[in-house]
Amino acid sequence: MSSFSLPTIVSMSIAASLLVMLTLLYLQRLQINSRATGYWACAYACVSLHLIFTLAGELGYPWLAMAVDLGLLGFVCCLWLGTRAFNCEPAQFWHPGLLFSALSAWVVLTHLLGVQFVWRAMPTQFFAGGMLLATAYSFWHRHRASPNSGYAILACLIGLWGLHQLDYPFLRPVASFAGFGFVLAALLNFSTGMLLLVAATLDQQGRTAQAFALLDREMGTRKTAEKNLHEREELFEKVFQLVPDVLVICKEKSGRYVEVNRHWEPLTGYSPQETLGRSATELNLWVDLAQRDAMIATMRSLGEFWGLDATLRHKDGHHYFVKVSGVRMNVGDESFVSYTVQDISAALEAESYRNRVEAQLREREAVLATVFQLVPDTLTITRIADGHYIDVNRNWEPLSGYAREEAIGRTSGDLNLWADTTQRQELVRRVVDDGEVRGMHIDFRHKDGHVFHCRVSGSRFVAGDQTYLLLSAQNIDQELVTEKARIQAETLLRENEHKYSTIFQLSPIALGLVNVATSEVVEVNDVWLDQFGYARKDVIGHTALELNFWDRPEDRLAMIEQLRQHDRIDKYEIRHRHKDGHVLICLMSARLFDLEKGKMFIFSLLDVTRQYEIEREIREMTAQLEARVRLRTLKLEQANQELAEAMESLKHAQDELIRSEKMAALGSLVAGVAHELNTPIGNSVTVASTLEDKTRELLRDVTSGNLRRSTLDQYLQSFTSGTALLMRTLNVARELISSFKQVAVDQSSSQRRKFDLQKALEEVIATLSPMYKKGPFSLATDLSPGIGMDSFPGALGQIITNFMTNALAHAFDGRESGEMRLSSRLLDDTHAEIIFADNGAGIREGDQKRVFDPFFTTKLGQGGSGLGMNIVYNLVTGVLGGEIRLDSRLGEGTKFTLRLPLSAPQISADTAIEQSAR
Numbered sequence: 001m002s003s004f005s006l007p008t009i010v011s012m013s014i015a016a017s018l019l020v021m022l023t024l025l026y027l028q029r030l031q032i033n034s035r036a037t038g039y040w041a042c043a044y045a046c047v048s049l050h051l052i053f054t055l056a057g058e059l060g061y062p063w064l065a066m067a068v069d070l071g072l073l074g075f076v077c078c079l080w081l082g083t084r085a086f087n088c089e090p091a092q093f094w095h096p097g098l099l100f101s102a103l104s105a106w107v108v109l110t111h112l113l114g115v116q117f118v119w120r121a122m123p124t125q126f127f128a129g130g131m132l133l134a135t136a137y138s139f140w141h142r143h144r145a146s147p148n149s150g151y152a153i154l155a156c157l158i159g160l161w162g163l164h165q166l167d168y169p170f171l172r173p174v175a176s177f178a179g180f181g182f183v184l185a186a187l188l189n190f191s192t193g194m195l196l197l198v199a200a201t202l203d204q205q206g207r208t209a210q211a212f213a214l215l216d217r218e219m220g221t222r223k224t225a226e227k228n229l230h231e232r233e234e235l236f237e238k239v240f241q242l243v244p245d246v247l248v249i250c251k252e253k254s255g256r257y258v259e260v261n262r263h264w265e266p267l268t269g270y271s272p273q274e275t276l277g278r279s280a281t282e283l284n285l286w287v288d289l290a291q292r293d294a295m296i297a298t299m300r301s302l303g304e305f306w307g308l309d310a311t312l313r314h315k316d317g318h319h320y321f322v323k324v325s326g327v328r329m330n331v332g333d334e335s336f337v338s339y340t341v342q343d344i345s346a347a348l349e350a351e352s353y354r355n356r357v358e359a360q361l362r363e364r365e366a367v368l369a370t371v372f373q374l375v376p377d378t379l380t381i382t383r384i385a386d387g388h389y390i391d392v393n394r395n396w397e398p399l400s401g402y403a404r405e406e407a408i409g410r411t412s413g414d415l416n417l418w419a420d421t422t423q424r425q426e427l428v429r430r431v432v433d434d435g436e437v438r439g440m441h442i443d444f445r446h447k448d449g450h451v452f453h454c455r456v457s458g459s460r461f462v463a464g465d466q467t468y469l470l471l472s473a474q475n476i477d478q479e480l481v482t483e484k485a486r487i488q489a490e491t492l493l494r495e496n497e498h499k500y501s502t503i504f505q506l507s508p509i510a511l512g513l514v515n516v517a518t519s520e521v522v523e524v525n526d527v528w529l530d531q532f533g534y535a536r537k538d539v540i541g542h543t544a545l546e547l548n549f550w551d552r553p554e555d556r557l558a559m560i561e562q563l564r565q566h567d568r569i570d571k572y573e574i575r576h577r578h579k580d581g582h583v584l585i586c587l588m589s590a591r592l593f594d595l596e597k598g599k600m601f602i603f604s605l606l607d608v609t610r611q612y613e614i615e616r617e618i619r620e621m622t623a624q625l626e627a628r629v630r631l632r633t634l635k636l637e638q639a640n641q642e643l644a645e646a647m648e649s650l651k652h653a654q655d656e657l658i659r660s661e662k663m664a665a666l667g668s669l670v671a672g673v674a675h676e677l678n679t680p681i682g683n684s685v686t687v688a689s690t691l692e693d694k695t696r697e698l699l700r701d702v703t704s705g706n707l708r709r710s711t712l713d714q715y716l717q718s719f720t721s722g723t724a725l726l727m728r729t730l731n732v733a734r735e736l737i738s739s740f741k742q743v744a745v746d747q748s749s750s751q752r753r754k755f756d757l758q759k760a761l762e763e764v765i766a767t768l769s770p771m772y773k774k775g776p777f778s779l780a781t782d783l784s785p786g787i788g789m790d791s792f793p794g795a796l797g798q799i800i801t802n803f804m805t806n807a808l809a810h811a812f813d814g815r816e817s818g819e820m821r822l823s824s825r826l827l828d829d830t831h832a833e834i835i836f837a838d839n840g841a842g843i844r845e846g847d848q849k850r851v852f853d854p855f856f857t858t859k860l861g862q863g864g865s866g867l868g869m870n871i872v873y874n875l876v877t878g879v880l881g882g883e884i885r886l887d888s889r890l891g892e893g894t895k896f897t898l899r900l901p902l903s904a905p906q907i908s909a910d911t912a913i914e915q916s917a918r
Contacts, residue, residue, distance in 0.1 A: 007055055009183055010051050010054055010055040011055060012376075013051050013185065013189055013190075014048055014051045014052055014055065016189060016190040016193070016376070017044050017047045017048040017051060017189055017190075017193070018044075018048050019193075019374060020044045020189075020190065020193030020194070020196075020197070021041050021044035021045050021047075021048060023193075023197055023367060023370075023371065024037045024038075024040050024041035024044060024193075024196070024197065024200075025037075025038075025041045026367065027197065027200055027201070027367070028041060030360055030363055030364070031360070032200055032201065032204040032360065032364070033085075033086060033200045033203055033204055035082075035085040035086075036082045036083070036085040036086035036200060037082070037200050038082070039078050039079070039081045039082025039083075039085055040078070040079065040082040040196050040200075042074075042078040042082075043074075043075045043076075043077075043078035043079040043082060044075075044193060046071045046072075046073075046074035046075035046078060047071070047075045047189060049071040049074075050068055050071030050072050050074075050075060051071075053068040053071060054068050069124045072124060072125075072128050072165075073124060073127070073128065075128075076127070076128045076131035076132055076135075077131065079131070079132070079135055079158075080131050080134060080135050083135045083138050083139065084138065086199070086200070086203065087138055087141075087142055089138070106123055106124070125165050125166060126165075126166060128162075128165045129162040129163065129164075129165035129166035130162070131162075132158050132159070132161050132162030132165060133158075133159055133162040133163075135158050135162075136155045136156070136157075136158040136159035136162060137155070137159075139151045139152075139154045139155035139158065140152065140155040143155060151199065153195060154192070154195040154196070154199060157188060157191050157192050157195060158192055160188060161185075161188040161189075161192060164184060164185060164188065190376070194371065194375070197367075197371060201364050201367075204360070204364075205361075205364075208357050208360075208361075212354075212357075215350050215353075215354075218346075245263065245340045245341060245342045246260070246261065246263040246264050246267045246268075246322075246339075246340070246341035246342070246343070247260070247261040247263070247264075247338065247339070247340055247341075248260045248261070248264060248338070248339045248341065249336050249337070249338050249339075250279070250336065250337055250339070251334065251335070251336060251337075252299075252328060252335040252336060252337045253334075253335065254279065255279040255280065255281070256277055256278060256279050257275050257276050257277070257278060257279070257280075258276070258336065259276070260272050260275050260276070267320075267322075267341065267343055268283070268285065268312070268314060268315060269314045269315025269316055270283060270315050280292065284313060285312050285313055286310075286312065286313070287311040287312060287313050287319055288310075288311055291308070291309075291310045291311065292310075294308070295308055295310070295324060295326065299326055299328060299337060303327070303328045304325075304326060304327040304328060305324075305325065305326050306325045307323050307324075307325055308323065308324050308325070309321065309322075309323060309324075309344075310322050310323075310324050312341075320343060320345045321343070321344050321345045321348055322341050322342055322343055322344060322345075323341075323342040323344050324339060324340070324341050324342075325339070325340045325342075326338065326339045326340070372391070372393050373393045373394050374393075375393060375395075375472070376395070377395065377472040377473060377474050378392070378393065378395040378396055378399045378400075378454075378472070378473040378474070378475075379392065379393040379395070379396075379470065379471070379472055380392045380393075380396065380407075380470075380471045380473070381468055381469070381470055381471075382411075382412075382468065382469050382471070383466060383467075383468055383469075384431075384460065384466075384467045384468060384469050385466065385467065386411070387411040387412065387413070388409055388410065388411055389407045389408050389409065389410060389411070389412075390408070390468065391408070392404055392407050392408070399444075399452075399454075399473065399475060400415070400417065400444065400446060400447060401446045401447025401448055402415055402447050412424070415447075416445055417444050417445055418442075418443075418444065418445065419443035419444060419445045419451045420442075420443050423440075423442045423443065426440070427440060427442065427456070431458070431460055431469060435459065435460045436457075436458060436459040436460065437456065437457060437458050438457045439455055439456075439457055440455070440456045440457070441453060441454070441455060441456075441476070442454050442455075442456050442473075444473075452475055452477050453475070453476050453477050453480055454473040454474060454475055454476060455473070455474045455476050456471055456472070456473050456474075457471070457472050458470050458471035458472060504523070504525055505525045505526060506525075507525055507527060507604075508527060509527060509604045509605070509606060510524075510525065510527045510528035510531045510532070510604065510605040510606075510607075511524065511525045511527070511528060511602065511603070511604050511605075512524040512525075512528055512602070512603050512604075512605075513600055513601075513602050513603075514544075514600065514601055514602075514603065515597070515598060515599075515600060516592070516598065516599040516600060516601060517598050517599065518543070519543040519544065519545070520541055520542060520543055521539050521540055521541070521542060521543070521544070521547075522540070522597075522600065523540065524536070524539055524540075528605065531584075531605070531607060532576065532578055532579060532584075533578050533579035533580055534547075534579050544556065548577060549576055549577055550574070550575070550576070550577070551575035551576065551577050551583045552574075552575055555574050555575065556574075559572055559574065559588065559590075563590055563592055563601060564592075567591070567592040568589075568590065568591050568592065569588065569589060569590045570589050571587040571588075571589060571606075572587065572588045572589070572590075573585065573586075573587060573588075574586055574587075574588050574605075576605060584607055584609045585607075585608055585609045585612050586605040586606060586607055586608065586609075587605070587606045587608055588603055588604070588605055589603065589604050589606075590602065590603035590604075684726055684730055688726065690718075690722060691718070691719060691722045691723075691726075694715055694718050694719065694722075695715075695719075697715075698711070698712070698715045751792070751794070752790070752791065752792055752904065753790075753793065754788065754789070754790045755788075755789060755791075755793050756785075756786070756787065756788060756789075757783070757784075757787040757788070757789050757824055757832060757834075758783040758784065758785050758786075758787065758824065760789075760793045760796060760797070761781075761783055761796075761800065761822065761824060761834075762781075762783070763797075764796070764797040764800045764801065765779065765781065765800075765822070767797075768800070768801060768804050771804060771805075771808060772804070772808060772820075775808075776816055776817045776818070777808065777812055777817065777818045777819070777820065778818075778819050778820070779804075779819075779820045779821075779822065780819060780820070780821045780822070781821075781822045781823065782821070782822075782823035782824075783822070783823065783824045784824055784825045784826060787824065787825075787826050787832050787902075788902065789832065789900075789902050789903070789904075790902065790903045790904065791880055791900070791901075791902075791903070791904035792879050792880060792904060795875045795879045795880055796880065798871070798872075798875060799872050799875055799876065799898070800822070800836065802868040802869065802871065802872045803836040803872070803896060804820065804836075805868065806868060806869065807820050807836075807838040807840060807894075810840070810841070810858065811838045811840025811841055811842075811893065811894060812838070812840050812841075813841070815840065815841070818838060818839060818840055819838065819839050820836070820837070820838045821835070821836070821837045821838070822834075822835070822836050823835045827899065829902075830901055830902055830903075831882075831899055831900065831901055831902065832899075832900050832902060833897065833898065833899055833900075834897075834898040834900065835895060835896070835897050835898070836895070836896045836898075837893060837894065837895035837896070838893050838894055838895075839892070839893040840893050840894065841890070841891065841893075842888045842889050842890040842891055842892055842893055842894055843886075843888040843890075843894055844890060848886055848888060851869050851886060852869050852870055852872070852873035852884075852886075853870065854870040855870075856869075856870075872884070876898055876900070879904065880900050880901075880904050881900075881901050881904050881905040882898055882899050882900035882901060883898070883899040884896060884897070884898055884899075885897045885899075
């Protein structure tokens with residue numbers, strides 16, 4: 001096979017079909033079996049249209065497939081009619097016409113309804129294959145009548161073409177067979193056309209030979225008759241009636257006929273009785289009186305004339321051609337003229353026919369020579385007696401490298417063509433034994449020395465007294481390369497199939513494959529069988545409905561609809577029934593794709609039943625905890641009236657958070673605050689109630705007079721430790737409430753002014769140095785001088801404080817050392833950049849999106865309020881009018897990048913306070 005693409009193969013087939021069609025039309029114009037060649041020309045016109053529409057379909061016009069089928073139907077019908085005309089059989093138009101009409105209606109209807117390709121193409125292809133097989137049988141019947149005529153080859157080619165049409169609906173959808181099918185069809189198309197041309201030409205030659213043989217027989221018979229008449233004239237000189245030509249005697253003066261021989265009546269239609277005593281003028285014999293006058297003038301001047309051409313009129317009115325000879329003779333005193341009339345109509349017709357036949361033979365030789373040159377294969381003709389090349393076509397030089405003049409008159413041995421002489425011996429043996437060779441692979445040597453591979457076919461034939469060999473060669477180097485590549489691709493495909501099948505079976509997730517058209521399960525892996533309790537034989541070939549997989553069938557319909565719309569589904573929740581009847585909750589993912597067996601979809605099932613149960617249990621526990629929190633919160637509110645002012649401040653913060661776009665979840669805020677206050681307030685209530693009990697016991701002992709010093713010492717010790725514990729827990733609550741109140745803290749101290757960025761940051765660092773200098777942590781700075789800003793230095797100091805506090809509390813938690821870095825630089829004429837980084841623990845990727853949310857902390861309940869970074873975000877984006885970016889990786893540290901305008905937005909002090917609290 002060549003590396004040509006499918007459109008290239010179809011385009012070459014179109015060119016070959018058009019060439020055959022034009023050649024057949026030319027033969028029809030030459031009156032060479034005109035009915036048969038006319039039908040065959042129409043057939044190849046239909047083939048050309050069929051291939052043109054096929055090419056258009058391959059180039060992106062699939063709606064032309066209907067015209068492809070109609071062109072095929074027209075081709076087989078015209079080929080069948082031409083074959084019957086060629087074999088002189090009755091045409092019987094209505095049989096193929098009726099089937100053609102019915103199948104045309106089928107083609108149109110199935111294309112409009114979108115019927116599947118196999119069912120749409122099967123009737124058309126079977127009809128085409130049947131018609132081709134019927135045509136092949138007709139030529140085979142002709143071969144049996146003429147065994148040596150070569151019709152058997154034509155019958156085999158057409159029969160092979162018919163079988164190819166029968167397998168077309170099944171092999172055409174197979175991508176690996178499409179190119180091979182088109183190449184085979186193209187070869188059969190062109191080979192059949194060439195043999196039809198040869199058959200028509202040979203048939204015409206046979207008819208011409210029969211005509212010449214008939215003419216020769218007639219000429220021989222006529223010569224024999226003339227010879228016999230001559231002998232009889234010698235024997236019977238004056239036996240007038242035995243003269244072979246029409247012989248008449250008339251009076252010279254009046255022109256009236258005196259005697260006619262027996263040939264007169266057949267020639268003129270007049271009997272002797274109608275002729276004698278009358279002249280040629282009276283009988284209206286002369287078509288052209290000028291010919292009569294010229295003959296009489298010649299007779300009068302010379303006394304005789306010979307072989308004058310004349311046109312006479314028969315009694316029934318038709319004209320015929322004669323040669324007239326005459327001689328004057330005197331009988332007595334009266335002059336008579338004896339005329340000999342020869343009918344030359346048949347001879348003239350034979351001469352005309354011979355001239356036409358010779359012209360047709362010359363034209364046919366020109367056609368055959370043109371066909372010989374235009375055949376796409378390399379053709380050579382050698383004389384078997386000495387092996388000399390007689391002729392080669394135009395493809396010889398591109399194939400062998402030798403010019404035509406270098407090959408004619410020389411042998412293949414002279415040209416050193418054979419790379420392996422044993423192949424030449426095998427070729428000669430086959431030709432001698434079988435008279436032909438078909439598809440033999442031979443290695444030839446090019447003129448430049450390289451060896452190439454060819455497929456060679458040929459036949460022995462006799463012309464005159466010499467035997468010749470016609471060989472056809474095709475270069476198959478590219479075909480061999482393509483075949484090797486195909487074998488490698490098939491091997492790779494089998495390996496991939498085995499690999500993917502192994503992956504499918506060894507996957508830890510339940511997988512299955514379903515045929516979309518039939519909904520039948522094609523394959524499932526072992527995990528699926530173990531997970532759902534089935535045996536493979538119980539599943540394969542059955543549908544999900546038959547096996548009662550779906551707990552809710554409406555989920556199946558929704559899943560199929562989504563799969564058809566998007567060709568995929570991801571994590572679609574379904575309820576799958578186990579073989580023993582219990583229901584599993586699964587997440588289904590599926591993909592739709594095409595295989596040779598049809599459209600399939602592969603699905604995976606992830607059992608999340610246990611996860612759903614855990615989530616349900618968590619939801620129940622959460623509801624219980626929320627109920628307990630609400631109960632304890634109610635008790636705390638009743639028991640801690642002294643904290644009303646703190647709660648009022650918290651409510652105010654809640655109101656401020658509600659008005660903010662980023663604090664839409666009031667319930668989450670209240671729950672977080674309540675949860676944080678629960679522990680210190682609960683501890684305070686416990687200690688207070690314990691002290692109350694101890695005091696009551698002490699009063700009872702004092703009242704009863706049983707107070708002892710040891711009891712008083714024990715009470716004082718309990719009271720001291722209890723009040724200390726109570727103060728610690730209340731301080732924790734106070735500090736927590738103070739952190740919450742920072743959301744709405746009064747920022748009146750953060751006045752807008754002009755300042756140097758380097759000096760402002762150094763003042764903040766000096767203020768914060770006691771936080772880290774006594775520990776194992778350090779701060780490195782890289783501050784660019786001369787950056788003047790018109791902004792809020794108080795807000796900037798609060799931001800740096802929060803950065804350092806977070807680094808010491810979170811980044812370096814549990815670490816023996818750590819380094820912080822603070823740098824600043826001028827970005828452009830209007831912006832400055834501040835970077836604070838640490839080499840601490842880093843922030844998880846999932847938490848990075850929530851760092852700036854209020855009340856988000858990784859140490860909730862361990863002293864962290866979760867408001868610091870939210871305040872930082874609000875100060876940067878609101879008060880300072882800048883941007884903040886977070887970059888962090890676990891184990892590599894965290895970096896905050898601030899991009900601040902040199903001149904902050906123009907806002908009032910109250911607005912600045914409000915924005916910092918949001």
